[in-house]
Amino acid sequence: MMEPAFYIAAAIAVIATVMVITRYNIMHALLYLVVSLLAVAVVLYLYGAPFIAALEVIVYAGAIMVLLIFFVMMLNLGKESAMQEQQWLKPRIWIFPSLLCLVLLGELVFLISQNHQPPSEIKVVDPKAVGMALFGPYMAAVELTGILLMAGIVGAYHLGRQKEKTLHRFLEN
Amino acid sequence: MNIHPTTAGMLLAGVLFVLGLISILVRRDIIFMLLSVEVMLNAAALAFVVASAHWGTADGQVMFVFILAMAAAEVSVGLALILQLYHQLKTLDSDEAAKMNG
Numbered sequence: 001m002m003e004p005a006f007y008i009a010a011a012i013a014v015i016a017t018v019m020v021i022t023r024y025n026i027m028h029a030l031l032y033l034v035v036s037l038l039a040v041a042v043v044l045y046l047y048g049a050p051f052i053a054a055l056e057v058i059v060y061a062g063a064i065m066v067l068l069i070f071f072v073m074m075l076n077l078g079k080e081s082a083m084q085e086q087q088w089l090k091p092r093i094w095i096f097p098s099l100l101c102l103v104l105l106g107e108l109v110f111l112i113s114q115n116h117q118p119p120s121e122i123k124v125v126d127p128k129a130v131g132m133a134l135f136g137p138y139m140a141a142v143e144l145t146g147i148l149l150m151a152g153i154v155g156a157y158h159l160g161r162q163k164e165k166t167l168h169r170f171l172e173n
Numbered sequence: 174m175n176i177h178p179t180t181a182g183m184l185l186a187g188v189l190f191v192l193g194l195i196s197i198l199v200r201r202d203i204i205f206m207l208l209s210v211e212v213m214l215n216a217a218a219l220a221f222v223v224a225s226a227h228w229g230t231a232d233g234q235v236m237f238v239f240i241l242a243m244a245a246a247e248v249s250v251g252l253a254l255i256l257q258l259y260h261q262l263k264t265l266d267s268d269e270a271a272k273m274n275g
Contacts, residue, residue, distance in 0.1 A: 020212065021193075033211070049222050054224055064211065123227075125230065125231050141235075154248040161208075
């Protein structure tokens with residue numbers, strides 16, 4: 001039996017994800033996706049994984065979303081972008097995501113102030129055990145993950161480089 | 174409502190995954206398709222952590238860390254690919270990229 005906090009966070013995650021997949025504007029979708037990831041972080045916290053919840057907020061809702069938002073902004077060069085910016089920041093756009101975030105914040109403050117313990121069916125795994133597993137039996141996988149990130153950097157650099165126009169004069173029509 | 178926590182967490186992960194799957198099937202904007210992949214990866218990672226809490230072992234959380242690193246690498250390469258596609262085709266419609274005959 002989970003407590004109401006789980007159901008509230010799960011409902012926020014599902015509502016925010018539905019809003020993500022029904023938006024037409026990519027920026028509004030990203031706004032809701034951040035809320036969805038924060039709600040999932042609260043769910044992870046409730047499942048006895050505070051370290052993973054922090055990683056979710058820092059890497060997913062922080063780094064990856066910032067990457068996406070900067071990318072979308074980069075594509076939107078042009079004189080209409082300022083006008084669009086004004087359209088995007090209407091209160092009815094940001095009021096609902098902010099409301100969902102406020103509910104999540106209230107939930108988090110409540111949980112922390114209550115010195116929350118997960119229900120008896122859930123076994124808490126502390127960050128120390130995760131670290132021991134990562135740098136013990138999973139050592140090779142950690143190094144392979146490092147190589148994967150390196151390949152990601154090299155691939156993104158190679159693909160993102162602007163080619164000179166003259167190389168493509170036969171391909172342009 | 175008396176649902177076991179593992180069942181509830183797995184249900185949530187399943188619902189989020191299916192939402193991402195629906196989105197990737199329905200949308201034609203290629204950035205939205207990348208977002209849907211993110212949603213699906215996140216749901217799979219949530220399922221791993223719920224399983225980790227069920228069995229009381231650290232392996233699920235270790236898998237979450239790996240999925241996180243993979244998602245970061247995937248997003249950076251995917252965004253670079255979208256950038257190239259946008260420079261070539263001047264649109265973000267994925268149907269345009271079906272005509273890839275050079």
